[in-house]
Amino acid sequence: MAKHKISVTINGAVREAEVEARLLLVHLIREDFRMTGTHVGCDTSHCGACTVHLDGQPVKSCTVLAVQADGAKITTVEGLEQGGKLHPVQEGFYEKHGLQCGFCTPGMLMTTSALLERNKNPTELEIRQAISGNLCRCTGYVNIIKAVQYAAEKMR
């Protein structure tokens, strides 16, 4: 099986890799690029812990092949902070206690930051629908909603 040369822009930096076709995007990010902020949770495209932005859209990176991302722009949780300043959703999760164990948090941050890019003023229902593919077993979601509302207000 031939290897494939791919190139992606991840958090603003161009990175190249030679990968097997079956390599999953999440493993490219975690193992080849050594960025371990993106988590592997269920590994079956249910839990959303592995969510990253692929050309601006939040997707489950455990269910995308690295070769499919060739040429794409990827943002991971490591790319949210800009110039030493937390992204408003990160600040919101911190301020509103939007996490306990923290395992789902990278995925939650990626999904909700993408939501706020296209909807500056989401209703509670819209926030709940947006994170319906991200599972949290600690918070009961209440503080996650508050964190996103905090971030939305901050970004307006």
Add this chain to the structure above:
Amino acid sequence: MIPAAFDYHRPRTLDEAVKLLSSHGDEAKVLSGGMSLLPMLKLRLASYEHLVDIGRIPGLDYIKEEKGTLRIGAMTRQAALERSDLIRSKFPILADAVALIADPLVRNRGTIGGNVANGDPGNDQPAIMLALGATLVARGPKGERSIAANKFYKGLYETALARNEILTEIRIPVPPARSGGAYAKLKRKTGDFAVAAAAVQLTLDAKGAIERVAIGLTNAALTPVEASDAAKFLTGKTPDDKTIVEASKMAAVKSSPSADRRGSVEYKKEMARVLTERALRKALQRAGGK
């Protein structure tokens, strides 16, 4: 979980993709959004020597209305359908369904072409294709051909597509005035397939009688089920409570689900009846009837 090794191909044109499929036969599979295929490969429920990724072929991603026909490119993502004003305003049956497919992150990758051509009875859009009387356009070595949705589904993961044919477009007649459609689905949680679901598309005549109706059922058998007896029964009738209840019973009789963790056969058949009734009532309401 890692899929078994395979060769990956990224053709730039449909012709190139068809050639690859022709030369690799049963060992090759089309990769669209990958939301069904990649989990199957990861779980090792399926394996292929070759994946042919159609994701970079230009001109397969569009939603447009032309001369009374809605045309949707096979690579159109579910998220694009969800955000389409054309779909929302003229095809509420599709809008109902799209919002209930998997979850928003999966909908950012999953495509209507994959959903329709996969041949999994748990997919939602096949039943809708039956209800809407869609035509499925495929490209193969001899060019293009059209297949009626009700001739498309042959068995579990078996469709009318040959191994070297690719679904390229879905064509749906724009419904005339006094039409309505709805999709009613029961699922246990976000991301799950339907326990049961019903797709209804109908048109009323000037007097309020049903002129045309088609009903499709999801996860009711190994293929999507068209409840044609119920449709025949309804045609020409002015819908009242009794007719709706009777037609829903007739539709449920056509379902032959199997028992699994989503429920027993009896429960699923009963849910098929309930959901057909709900979809019928909503479709009638949308058509301007009662």
